[in-house]
Every structure is written in structure tokens, then in C-alpha cells.
Amino acid sequence: MAQTRGRVITVCNTKGGVGKSTLAGNLVWAFATQRSRQRRVLLVDADPQASVTKWFDLAPAELPFDRTQLTTARVLQQQLPRLRPSYDVIIVDCLPMQSDVTAAAVTQADLGLVPVLPSPLDVLAYSELVPLLRQAQGVNAALQLRFVINQLAPNTVLAREVQDTLADADIAVLPTYVGLLPRTCRILR
Numbered sequence: 495m496a497q498t499r500g501r502v503i504t505v506c507n508t509k510g511g512v513g514k515s516t517l518a519g520n521l522v523w524a525f526a527t528q529r530s531r532q533r534r535v536l537l538v539d540a541d542p543q544a545s546v547t548k549w550f551d552l553a554p555a556e557l558p559f560d561r562t563q564l565t566t567a568r569v570l571q572q573q574l575p576r577l578r579p580s581y582d583v584i585i586v587d588c589l590p591m592q593s594d595v596t597a598a599a600v601t602q603a604d605l606g607l608v609p610v611l612p613s614p615l616d617v618l619a620y621s622e623l624v625p626l627l628r629q630a631q632g633v634n635a636a637l638q639l640r641f642v643i644n645q646l647a648p649n650t651v652l653a654r655e656v657q658d659t660l661a662d663a664d665i666a667v668l669p670t671y672v673g674l675l676p677r678t679c680r681i682l683r
């Protein structure tokens with residue numbers, strides 16, 4: 495049976511520079527190029543800085559997914575429900591602040607992915623974000639939330655401390671983490 499409702503994954507954190515756009519860009523690429531599945535994939539850039547848009551503007555060839563920029567809460571609220579039936583997966587990259595845009599993007603998501611860096615300052619910052627996420631769950635009971643640890647050096651004291659601290663946050667931590675990507679890594683071959 496044809497899927498009628500795409501899955502929306504919103505990548506968000508009120509903290510800046512934690513890897514939201516990197517994660518969103520890599521996820522969209524992974525979903526769109528997985529050979530075993532033919533998925534219709536859309537990248538929504540909700541950040542007026544447009545980092546992920548500028549990143550994929552550099553692509554030398556046609557991309558295997560669609561892209562759009564929806565940078566106000568009103569436009570997100572209007573457009574995401576309209577876009578859902580046309581896609582299997584929609585990835586939304588959020589801006590780094592507590593705003594009505596982030597709230598709108600999370601409220602309409604099936605899954606909110608929250609990248610966090612393994613540093614005490616970044617981990618402490620989640621306390622600002624959790625109320626916003628809980629508020630979104632109050633409106634959208636189906637919303638699932640997961641932390642994703644980014645740039646984790648496994649088997650270090652810091653890694654263990656970060657995982658322990660996040661375990662107290664009452665939002666599950668994905669068992670899969672993102673390591674330190676090499677600077678020379680090119681995903682757009």
C-alpha cells in the first residue's frame with residue numbers, strides 16, 4: 495500500500511554549533527541513497543542562516559532529494575502537513591535558539607533528534623531545551639525524542655560522564671553516536 499503520510503524528523507537544539515546541520519545533511523543523504531529502498535526524501539531548512547542549503551548548493555550534480563527553505567513558524571505549520579503526503583521522509587534542520595520556529599518544527603515531528611556535544615557546557619544546556627520539547631509533546635503526543643551524542647570519543651571518561659548525565663534527562667539517548675568526522679570527508683561525490 496502506498497504510504498500516505500511521510501515521517502518528519504526534526505533535528506533541533508537551542509545550543510549552537512552542536513552538529514544539527516551536519517546530522518540533518520548526512521541523514522537526508524543516507525535516506526535518499528539507501529539502495530534497498532526507493533524513498534522520496536525532502537530536506538527542510540528552517541534556519542535563516544541557511545547553512546545546510548548553502549552546503550548542498552555546492553553539490554556538483556543533481557541531488558537525490560528535494561530541498562526547501564521554511565523559516566517561519568507560520569510557514570512551517572502550513573507547509574509541513576501539505577508536504578507530508580508527497581514524501582516518505584522529511585528532515586527539518588532547525589536554528590540554534592529557543593524560538594517559535596523550533597517549536598513549530600518539533601510540534602509537527604514524529605521524531606525529534608537532539609544532537610549534543612560531549613562537553614559539560616553543552617550537556618548542561620539541555621535543561622533549556624527540555625521544557626520546549628515537553629511542551630511540543632503536550633500538543634503532539636506521538637512525538638518521540640532522542641539525544642544523539644555528536645563527536646564522541648568512545649571509551650573515555652568524558653564519554654561515560656556525558657552518557658550518565660543525559661541518562662538523567664528522561665529523554666532516551668540513541669545507542670548510535672556520531673564520532674569525529676575527518677575534515678577531508680566528502681559526502682557529495
Ligand SMILES: Nc1ncnc2c1ncn2[C@@H]1O[C@H](COP(=O)(O)OP(=O)(O)OP(=O)(O)O)[C@@H](O)[C@H]1O
Binds near residue numbers: 512513545675676
Ligand atoms: N561529527 C563531527 N565531526 C567533525 N566535525 C563536526 C561534526 N559535527 C559537526 N562538525 C563541525 O562542527 C561545526 C558545527 O556543525 P553544524 O554547523 O552542523 O552545527 P549546527 O548545530 O548546525 O550549528 P548552528 O547552531 O550554527 O546551526 C561545523 O564546522 C561542522 O563541520
Ligand SMILES: [Mg+2]
Binds near residue numbers: 514516546
Ligand atoms: Mg545549523
